[in-house]
Amino acid sequence: MNVLIADDDPVTRLLLHAYVKDWGHTPTMATDGLEAWELFQEESFPIVVTDWQMPRMDGMGLVSRIRGESPSPGYVYILVLTSRSDKQDIVEGIETGADDFVCKPFDRNELRARMRAGERILALEQELAEKNRHLEDANARILAANQRMTDDLEAAARIQRAFLPHCLPTCAEASFSWHFSPCDELAGDMLSVLRLDSRHVALYVADVCGHGVAAALLSVSLARALSRLSGPDAILVEGGAQAPTLDIVPPAGVAAHLNTWIAGAESELEYFTFLYGILNLETGRFVYVSAGHPGPIHVPFASGSATFPAASPPAIGLFPESGFLEHAITLGRGDRLYMVTDGAIEAINSSGQEFGQERIRGALEKHSRLPLEESVGEFVTEVARWRGGGRQADDVSVLALRFGPVS
Secondary structure (H helix, E strand, C coil): CEEEEECCCHHHHHHHHHHHHHCCCEEEEECCHHHHHHHHHHCCCCEEEEECCCCCCCHHHHHHHHHHHCCCCCCCEEEEEECCCCHHHHHHHHHHCCCEEEECCCCHHHHHHHHHHHHHHHHHHHHHHHHHHHHHHHHHHHHHHHHHHHHHHHHHHHHHHHCCCCCCCCECCEEEEEEEECCCCCCCEEEEEEECCCCEEEEEEEEECCCHHHHHHHHHHHHHHHHCCCCCCCCCEECCCCCCCCEECCHHHHHHHHHHHHHCCCCCCCCEEEEEEEEECCCCEEEEEEECCCCCEEECCCCCCCECCCCECCCECCCCCCCCCEEEEECCCCCEEEEECHHHHCCECCCCCECHHHHHHHHHHHCCCCCHHHHHHHHHHHHHHHHCCCCCCCCEEEEEEEECCCC
């Protein structure tokens, strides 16, 4: 270890040089504080042994420079040699930055013991610095991994949002609107509107069990599977590329197909609720299956009174041999259907109360004369207002349709 020694007495310098070298260190000599400071700026000295009284710059001046202007990256242990014994002098030296004192004339063993104390302090400081470097490296790796995860989550969320119905079917017989609000970066909800042929439109809302990556992967896989409207992998329609027409698969058949698909997956924990219906644009007949999902909320134009049609368990994927019941609603001109996930129904306020079906009914009735898109927005706002500042615990999704031309 490099040791800088500053003393104007040549005999003391010779003794200190011999002792320090004998103890395994590399001594560098200076005749006063100013010379010592110049040497200190050129080389690293973890230990400095300095006399108090010296010409040009005394020991306290050197200590003050080292503590205030030191280029050294690590701690410097400073040992002051002095013939002063007044307590006020010692206090002044400590406040200036000295670590320890040895009274002149010094004893070799005492000097050795006090230097060893400095060596221990420096070793601990070096060990702490090394541990801090390891912690900084580990923290940098964690931050990099977190950033990669964040980037991956954002990319996955973009992929998931790409399957949402950004371009809704355009037809004179019906209009559509939707809202999708995930509780996390990735959602377990999925919804869409698909034109099956010139007379039929399919609508679905799905709510995958759980949240996060696993739920999002299943919801994206589901959306991808349902988006195929031709070819052998199509689920919503049947008929090969050479067939003159495609046969529409009824809702119960679609649910059964998905149930078989999920039941064959490796994970036993994957399941989702599924509300799927087909609207006949000519007759207004809406045939649907509600696999463990809240049924479509019907708001007739004539009365404006919301009703909750039948819903049937079980969810998709719970039981391999499940059958699914179909239900039907005939819509009149101006009638509306709202398909919501349980994130809206089960929204909790500060008192622990759920928003519930009755409040959903009231909210939809209150806004039933607004344009469809505005009614969806007002409904979502009421759910958020009910929740207040509380955390959104589940995805909130709404898919709505209005039957009949808009006047």
